[in-house]
Amino acid sequence: MKDQRTYADRREYLIQAVANRRKTLRLKAIELKGGKCQRCGYDCCMEALEFHHTANKNFGISAKGYTRSWNTVKKELDLCILLCANCHREIEHRTPINLRKATKHAII
Numbered sequence: 001m002k003d004q005r006t007y008a009d010r011r012e013y014l015i016q017a018v019a020n021r022r023k024t025l026r027l028k029a030i031e032l033k034g035g036k037c038q039r040c041g042y043d044c045c046m047e048a049l050e051f052h053h054t055a056n057k058n059f060g061i062s063a064k065g066y067t068r069s070w071n072t073v074k075k076e077l078d079l080c081i082l083l084c085a086n087c088h089r090e091i092e093h094r095t096p097i098n099l100r101k102a103t104k105h106a107i108i
């Protein structure tokens with residue numbers, strides 16, 4: 001018997017299945033990297049943890065990483081450290097807070 005289901009019939013199921021897969025891969029990736037910020041030890045909120053590349057990146061883990069196979073993601077994770085959002089911003093930008101305040105006041 002031919003499957004009579006259409007994409008429209010399964011749309012919500014498929015969207016949820018993809019979201020679940022991406023969330024599972026993200027959790028697996030976080031666990032692989034130790035489950036906490038490797039700089040300050042933060043581990044309270046999974047959504048506040050990010051991957052920082054310490055070597056040339058082939059792709060962003062969070063951007064399109066979870067559309068790839070686990071083995072591909074795992075190889076890319078070898079190039080990354082796990083950081084909390086605050087530590088990640090500090091490492092990426094290194095703008096001292098007093099300098100930002102000085103710039104803001106200069107503009108006003």
Ligand SMILES: [Zn+2]
Binds near residue numbers: 038041087
């Ligand atoms: Zn941190």
